[in-house]
Amino acid sequence: MAEQKKMVNDITSMDVDFSQWYTDVVRKAELMDYSSVRGMMEIEPYGYAIWENMQKDMDSRFKEIGIENVYMPLLIPESLLQKEKDHVEGFAPEVAWVTYGGHEELTERLCIRPTSEVLFCEYYSKKIRSYRDLPKLLNQWCSVVRWEKTTRPFLRSSEFLWQEGHTVHETAEEAEAFTLKVLEIYRDFYTETLAIPSVTGRKTEKEKFAGAVATYAIEPLMHNGVALQGGTTHYFGDGFAKSFDITFTGRDNKVTYPHQTSWGVTTRMIGAVIMVHGDDNGLVLPPKIAPVQVAIIPVAQHKEGVLEKAAELKSRLSKEFRVKLDDSDNSPGWKYAQYEMQGVPLRIEIGPKDIENSQCVIVRRDNREKIFASLDNLEEIIAKTLEDFQAAIYNKALENLHSKTFAATSYDEFLHTAENKPGFIKAMWCGSDECEEKIKNDTGGVKSRCIPFEEEHIADTCVCCGKPAKHMLYWGKQY
Amino acid sequence: MAEQKKMVNDITSMDVDFSQWYTDVVRKAELMDYSSVRGMMEIEPYGYAIWENMQKDMDSRFKEIGIENVYMPLLIPESLLQKEKDHVEGFAPEVAWVTYGGHEELTERLCIRPTSEVLFCEYYSKKIRSYRDLPKLLNQWCSVVRWEKTTRPFLRSSEFLWQEGHTVHETAEEAEAFTLKVLEIYRDFYTETLAIPSVTGRKTEKEKFAGAVATYAIEPLMHNGVALQGGTTHYFGDGFAKSFDITFTGRDNKVTYPHQTSWGVTTRMIGAVIMVHGDDNGLVLPPKIAPVQVAIIPVAQHKEGVLEKAAELKSRLSKEFRVKLDDSDNSPGWKYAQYEMQGVPLRIEIGPKDIENSQCVIVRRDNREKIFASLDNLEEIIAKTLEDFQAAIYNKALENLHSKTFAATSYDEFLHTAENKPGFIKAMWCGSDECEEKIKNDTGGVKSRCIPFEEEHIADTCVCCGKPAKHMLYWGKQY
Numbered sequence: 016m017a018e019q020k021k022m023v024n025d026i027t028s029m030d031v032d033f034s035q036w037y038t039d040v041v042r043k044a045e046l047m048d049y050s051s052v053r054g055m056m057e058i059e060p061y062g063y064a065i066w067e068n069m070q071k072d073m074d075s076r077f078k079e080i081g082i083e084n085v086y087m088p089l090l091i092p093e094s095l096l097q098k099e100k101d102h103v104e105g106f107a108p109e110v111a112w113v114t115y116g117g118h119e120e121l122t123e124r125l126c127i128r129p130t131s132e133v134l135f136c137e138y139y140s141k142k143i144r145s146y147r148d149l150p151k152l153l154n155q156w157c158s159v160v161r162w163e164k165t166t167r168p169f170l171r172s173s174e175f176l177w178q179e180g181h182t183v184h185e186t187a188e189e190a191e192a193f194t195l196k197v198l199e200i201y202r203d204f205y206t207e208t209l210a211i212p213s214v215t216g217r218k219t220e221k222e223k224f225a226g227a228v229a230t231y232a233i234e235p236l237m238h239n240g241v242a243l244q245g246g247t248t249h250y251f252g253d254g255f256a257k258s259f260d261i262t263f264t265g266r267d268n269k270v271t272y273p274h275q276t277s278w279g280v281t282t283r284m285i286g287a288v289i290m291v292h293g294d295d296n297g298l299v300l301p302p303k304i305a306p307v308q309v310a311i312i313p314v315a316q317h318k319e320g321v322l323e324k325a326a327e328l329k330s331r332l333s334k335e336f337r338v339k340l341d342d343s344d345n346s347p348g349w350k351y352a353q354y355e356m357q358g359v360p361l362r363i364e365i366g367p368k369d370i371e372n373s374q375c376v377i378v379r380r381d382n383r384e385k386i387f388a389s390l391d392n393l394e395e396i397i398a399k400t401l402e403d404f405q406a407a408i409y410n411k412a413l414e415n416l417h418s419k420t421f422a423a424t425s426y427d428e429f430l431h432t433a434e435n436k437p438g439f440i441k442a443m444w445c446g447s448d449e450c451e452e453k454i455k456n457d458t459g460g461v462k463s464r465c466i467p468f469e470e471e472h473i474a475d476t477c478v479c480c481g482k483p484a485k486h487m488l489y490w491g492k493q494y
Numbered sequence: 495m496a497e498q499k500k501m502v503n504d505i506t507s508m509d510v511d512f513s514q515w516y517t518d519v520v521r522k523a524e525l526m527d528y529s530s531v532r533g534m535m536e537i538e539p540y541g542y543a544i545w546e547n548m549q550k551d552m553d554s555r556f557k558e559i560g561i562e563n564v565y566m567p568l569l570i571p572e573s574l575l576q577k578e579k580d581h582v583e584g585f586a587p588e589v590a591w592v593t594y595g596g597h598e599e600l601t602e603r604l605c606i607r608p609t610s611e612v613l614f615c616e617y618y619s620k621k622i623r624s625y626r627d628l629p630k631l632l633n634q635w636c637s638v639v640r641w642e643k644t645t646r647p648f649l650r651s652s653e654f655l656w657q658e659g660h661t662v663h664e665t666a667e668e669a670e671a672f673t674l675k676v677l678e679i680y681r682d683f684y685t686e687t688l689a690i691p692s693v694t695g696r697k698t699e700k701e702k703f704a705g706a707v708a709t710y711a712i713e714p715l716m717h718n719g720v721a722l723q724g725g726t727t728h729y730f731g732d733g734f735a736k737s738f739d740i741t742f743t744g745r746d747n748k749v750t751y752p753h754q755t756s757w758g759v760t761t762r763m764i765g766a767v768i769m770v771h772g773d774d775n776g777l778v779l780p781p782k783i784a785p786v787q788v789a790i791i792p793v794a795q796h797k798e799g800v801l802e803k804a805a806e807l808k809s810r811l812s813k814e815f816r817v818k819l820d821d822s823d824n825s826p827g828w829k830y831a832q833y834e835m836q837g838v839p840l841r842i843e844i845g846p847k848d849i850e851n852s853q854c855v856i857v858r859r860d861n862r863e864k865i866f867a868s869l870d871n872l873e874e875i876i877a878k879t880l881e882d883f884q885a886a887i888y889n890k891a892l893e894n895l896h897s898k899t900f901a902a903t904s905y906d907e908f909l910h911t912a913e914n915k916p917g918f919i920k921a922m923w924c925g926s927d928e929c930e931e932k933i934k935n936d937t938g939g940v941k942s943r944c945i946p947f948e949e950e951h952i953a954d955t956c957v958c959c960g961k962p963a964k965h966m967l968y969w970g971k972q973y
Contacts, residue, residue: 048620050567050613051574052604057617060562060632067563083539084546088529089606089637089653090590095530111569112594113606116641117587125531127568127592127606134529138536141527153539158568158636162595174568 026356028295033239040289041168044298044357054166054173058282061357064306065285066176070156072208072303073178073280076200082152082180087134089157090125095133099258102132105225109161127160132226132277135181136259145264146185149273150193154180169286170243170494177281183273185265187252190274191229194250197278198231201246209284210301210409211235211291212416213245214439214489216465221448224277228252234464234489235412237290240419240437242464242491245287248278286494291412292381298358299381299408302401307339309397310354314347314366324370328363328390335394336401355380360404361397381408424474429490433458439491443484445477454479454490464489505835507774512718519768520647523777523836533645533652537761540836543785544764545655549635551687551782552657552759555679561631561659566613568636569604574612578737581611584704588640606639611705611756614660615738624743625664628752629672633659648765649722649973656760662752664744666731669753670708673729676757677710680725688763689780689888690714690770691895692724693918693968695944700927703756707731713943713968714891716769719898719916721943721970724766727757765973770891771860777837778860778887781880786818788876789833793826793845803849807842807869814873815880834859839883840876860887903953908969912937918970922963924956933958933969943968 026039041047046062058066074084090113097103110126128134139151156178166172180197184190198215205211213235223230227249235245253272256262262270292299302308309332313325322342329340339359341350347364354362358380365375377386377396381404388396419438423429432440440461444450455462470487477484505518520526525541537545553563569592576582589605607613618630635657645651659676663669677694684690692714702709706728714724732751735741741749771778781787788811792804801821808819818838820829826843833841837859844854856865856875860883867875898917902908911919919940923929930942949966956963 048617051571051616052567052569055567055569056565057567057613058565060564063564064562066565083543085539085542086535086537086545086637086655088531088534088536089639090531090534092530108596110596111592111604113590114593115591115603117589124594125590134536137530138527158565160568176565 026295026297029238029293036293036295037286037290038168040293040297040356046285046289047168052173054163056168056172056174058176061306062285065288065300065304066282068304068306069208069284070178073200073204074156076204077154077178077180080152080196080200082154082182085153085155086157087128087131087138087155089128091128091131091133093124093126095137096126098133098136099226099255102226102255106130106161109163111160111162128157129159129161130277130279131155131157131159131179132181132255133259135277136255136261136275139181139183140259140261143183143261143263143273146266149183149185149263150189151183152180152193153182154178167286167494169289170283172282175281175283177279179279180277182276183256183261184275185263185273187274190252190276191250194229194231194248194276194278197276198233198246198248201233201248201278201280204280205233205235205245205287206409208301208303209288209291210303210405210412211245211287212409212413214416214465214467216467216489218247218465219448219451219463219488221451222463224249226251226254228254232465234491235287235291236416236419236439236491237287237494238293238415239290240491241290242439242493243283243287243290244493245284246278246280249276251275251277283494291415292408293358296352297356300358300360301408302360302405305358305360306337307354307357307359308337308361308401309339310350310359310362311338311340312347312350312354312362312364313340313342314364314369316342318367320370321365321367325365328365328375328393332394332397336397351378360401379404381411422471422473423478426478429454429478430457433461433490437492439464439489441471441473441487441489442478443474443476444486444488445480445482446485447477447480447482450477450479458492460492461490462493464491464493505774505776508717508772515772515774516765516769517647519772519776519835525764525768526647531652533642535647535651535653537655540785541764544767544779544783545761547783547785548687548763549657552679552683553635555683556633556657556659559631559675559679561633561661564632564634565636566607566610566617566634568607570607570610570612572603572605574616575605577612577615578705578734581705581734585609585640588642590639590641607636608638608640609756609758610634610636610638610658611660611734612738614756615734615740615754618660618662619738619740622662622740622742622752625745627742628662628664629668630662631659631672632661633657646765646973648768649762651761654761656758658758659756661755662735662740663754664742664752666753669731669755670729673708673710673727673755673757676755677712677725677727680712680727680757680759683759684712684714684724684766685888687780687782688767688770689782689884689891690724690766691888691892693895693944693946695946695968697726697944698927698930698942698967700930701942703728705730705733707733711944713970714766714770715895715898715918715970716766716973717772717894718769719970720769721918721972722762722766722769723972724763725757725759728755730754730756762973770894771887772837775831776835779837779839780887781839781884784837784839785816786833786836786838787816787840787880788818789829789838789841790817790819791826791829791833791841791843792819792821793843793848795821797846799849800844800846804844807844807854807872811873811876815876830857839880858883860890901950901952902957905957908933908957909936912940912969916971918943918968920950920952920966920968921957922953922955923965923967924959924961925964926956926959926961929956929958937971939971940969941972943970943972 218230256272697709735751
């Protein structure tokens, strides 16, 4: 509470310095604090409550399609990590190594999981014998560690929370279809729950996951026109199965390798919510994941009956919504700013006059619209307003995505757009790593985002080298 | 499924070899498997689903009294761990040390949290300024690592899952009261949710937590008469606050140290459930945490209408219970053994004749009682039967606890009981570490369990040294 005074101070305007605005919001809304280990966060109650709401929603989507949760060990022996060549090359440079247990030096180094493909593979190699054991659809919620050089709260940290799903299937077709099925869960979750529109598609060879045959991604665009890889799903073919000797007896009685997938989303989704919906007054949270959906602020609370009525309202509304009553000594104005900073979708103001008229005032966080609502059917009005709110912030984000998506047919145009118009650039591509590398270097970091599932035909030739084009790509800078 | 054949093989009888019986059950019910890192478990879907049900129940109890969840970092710098002397002495010998991040040697070693007191203290030292900031009631669900020499699935492992709560209070009285409040939550959870009776009380100085002023514990007794420390709560006084410089300005405007607590329960609760309720046919799960409460087994399922009716029943009962329909090709007898092994509280058998009579047969896992139930009010009958089941297994466990609790007034009697009658021994104690040590050595491991809140007066003198007694203690061997 002593901290609260600071929270309602002005924050940096997003137009002045988006990066500072982000840090201000994260800190002043008390989502996280910095620990003494570089790049590792302390996720505070309000930030963690957002994560819990995301988890609950996502987890129920997983369970609906038969995915089961498990827990694999935190540590991976070095020899196990090395079993799949591409995978170890991708991750070895950024893992944390345990070398001592108590006072004894270990005979083999153990790394803290940066991701758990190899652990799941080891498990599957013991459990899978027959086609009757398939598919295996497992997931775990845990933390992983990647030794990042530069870190930013929620977006890139040395430790983060996530879910990682790992599945095994009889056929390549089934595994590929499952990779896309989970991508669709992610897309729908972003759309319906987080109110965040996005572009989805396949990653290029250069950008795919270490060890994958194909990587698919969901790519939302932040308010400032920078992309964020919002979630990925990977199709592995039978590569991991071969490296880890996972075999099964098929319907034809022959022993063969199964096909695998993995997929994950992380606490960086909290960063996406901040950067897509937030404004100069702080957070704006989608109702479906807001820890508090409705904040009740009594007005002239010293007057007889006000606090009683506010408490009655809180207990009544709590049956349907996540509600907080703030009956502290702070002024109503201070409280308004406080809950705006924390992105609470609706606040209810109720004072003596409102009580007399059996009404209250609902104020929307996104547009500050005031709604005078009768107490008689308040639940109905709140439910409707939360729905409108969710739709409105989605549409606003969609407009941002559309207005910041550009097409380029010549390299000059591409470079000019990259320099002057933050956002997605749609452009044709020959399919070579070299052009991706050149574009990245010439633009100071514009990378391929994905090959969308429905490619437009913008031109015949690669925007970079002029050779015949193979695909249309989305390009953009990323967090 | 290829594994299932093995699962219905006989398991070792608990009377022949309790330890082997335990391992057989854990493995054949597919609760966990061994990973390649010694002492670290792979918790399989069925085992993890039990943990999820425990978590959900416990977490809602925490939230009801205002406890909020957070996430603190996985790693602790060596210098931070060393800030509280007793604490570091207690944990340093059993932590895993990270010495490399990627290819670079770290300038300071980091240990994987064995528990997070010091991380919460570091956080609190930044966040607490005034009495208005108190109490802080935070909890986290995570995994911790302790480098154990001998390990046993769920009971003692190098990594385990748990919740750890850490609270800060204005006064010693409030903190001590909170320590007992959480202990009562644990006791009630064991009783009402896990159907496990227990003894609760204060640990001796010798057995208390490293850095605590007082440790309280819940001590259930396993079927074989061995105790298990089922959960602990610690009162820290202001010792950690002083070491970590956590201060606040009080109501009297003076700067002072707050008082702290911590408390936790772990995945070893799964071990307790197995060893309290299990029998020679496998697991027996309390309905409140059973992943499957009702298994529907169609009889003569090739006959017309049977599978349809079974599916209809499954969809109907799933509205109120956790239900699984097994319509696989395995024989009904195989399925009965399978779901007995997995401890599913009720199975429903339904065949052509049952359908004709609009009834089914319910079979209870604990006593194999058969109930012929009308399909008309089946939900009612199942709800009632699950309630009876939960009460019956609690009473059976309570009887075991009572029949294995002995009193000893002379040292000969104590030693004779310790050698011949596994269970709790109630005996008087002078209060000295020496007598605790002597008893442990003379008995091959009988340790003090706790000083119960209501001490009986069994004798005037210490059962060991004959000096005047200070307390009545529960004693017993432990896992």
